[in-house]
Amino acid sequence: MALQAVAGSKIYIGTRVAPKGTVALSDFTAQESEWTEIKGWTQSGSLGDTQNLISQDFIDENRTRQIKGTRVGASMENTFAPMPSDPGQMKFIAAIDSCSPYAFKVEWGAGCASEGEVTISVANPGIVTWPDGHGLEAGSPVMFTPTGGDLPTGLLPDTVYYVVEPITPTTFAVAATPGGAAIETTVAATATSITATAQPAGSTDLFFGLAMPGAKQGGAANTPLLRTWSIQVDSNIVEI
Template sequence: MVLQSVGGSKIYIGTRVALPADLTVDLTDFAAQETEWLQIKGWTNAGALGDASEAITQNFIDADRTVTIGGTKNSAEQQNVFSPIPNDPGQKRLKEAVDSCANYAFKIEWGAGCLTQGPVAISVASPAVITWPGGHGLEAGSPVVFTPGSGTLPTGLTAGTVYYVLPTGLTAKTFQVSATPGGSAIATTAAGTATSITAAAQPVGMTDLFYGIALSKSKNGGEANTAQMATHSIKPNTNIVEV
C-alpha cells in the first residue's frame, strides 16, 4: 500500500467536446486532447470526484423492511477553489467553459508532485524495451511520458504522449509500453538523436479523465485578512476513466 498526497495534484481542461450517445467514454476519446490540455493553475482546494448510484427503494409489507437497489449513476458537482490568475490560459478557458453551455474534456492527475521520474534508455527493437537503471517501481498500467534531451526519441515514440506499462516483459528495471492500457507493445524502428531521455510516470489509478460542464463561478467573502478565491463547479456528464 502506498499513501498518495493530494498536494502536487494538477487539473487540466481540454477543448469543447460532444457527449457520446451512450454517455460513456474511454481512453481513446481523449487521444485528441493530448496536444490540447491546459493546466488550470492556482488550484488551492480540490473537490470530491466520483459516481454514485441513485437509490431505488421498495417497501415490503410482509417483511416490514425497505429494500434498496442501485439505480442510474450520477456524479456530484466537483467544487474546486482557485486563486484568481487573470492571465492564466487554463483559467481563461475554464471561464469560457462557464460562459458557454458546452461540455469540455477534463483531466486530473492526483498527487502529481509524487510522480516517479528519471533517466531511461530505450532500445531499437520490436518490442522496444525501456531500461530504468536502479529500478522503476512501476506497475502494469502505469501511465508514462518520455521527454528527449536536445533531440528526438526513437522512431515509434512521440515526446509528451502518454504510454502505458505492459505486464509482459515487466521486471524491476525494464518494461515495455503500449498506446493504450493492455494494448500491443510499441516497436521502435530507428534510434533517436536525443542525448538523454527522461521518463515520468504517475501511479496506477491516480489519473482521472471525463467530459463535463463548468456550471458556475463564485467569489468568497470573509473578514479583512481573507484571500480572495474563486470557486468553480464542474459537473461530470460521463463516466470517469481512471488510469
C-alpha cells in the same frame, strides 16, 4: 496499497466535446495536445459517481424496499485563487458560458511523479532502461521527452504511453493503451538524452463534465480571496 499525496496534484481542462455518458481512454487521445492546466487550485472537491435509489412501499411487509437506479456523476466543487490572466482559468470561464461539456483531467500527486534519464533499445518490443529503478507497475502512464534529437522510431515525444510486460526493476516495455501490444522500435534515437516522467497506475482521472459558475469567497482581513468553481461530471471516470 501505498498512500498518495494530494499536494502537487494538477487539474486540466481540454476542449469542448460531444455529450457522452460512457467514455473510454480512446475518447481522450485527441486531447493530449489540448490540455491546459487550471492554475491556483487550492481545494479539491470529491470526484466519483453516486447512484440513485428506487424505492417502493410494501404494505404486506411493512417495509420500504429499494433497488439501485441510474448512476450520476457528482459535482466536483473546487476552490481556486482568482488569476485573471491564467490560460486555464480563462478557458474555464469560456467553458462556463458554453452549454457543452468539456474534457477534464486530474493528475493526483503529480508533484511526486517519477522522473529520470532513460535509454530505449531498438527491438521488438523496444525496451526502456531506467538505470536506478523505475518503481512502476503494469498500466502506469509514462511520457518521454528527448533532448537534442528524436526518440526511436515508433515513439512520439510528450505522448502518454503505458507500462507493459516484460517488466524488471530497471526495465519495461510500453504500449499505446493499458494492457495493449508492446511497441516495436525500428530506428535508434538521435537524442543526446531522454527523460521519462511517470505516474503510478490509477493516479490520473479522465472525464467529461460541465463547467459551472461559482461565487468568490472573502472574509476577515487576513482571509485570501478565493473562487469556487464546480465541475458537474457527466460521464464515467476513466482511471489510468
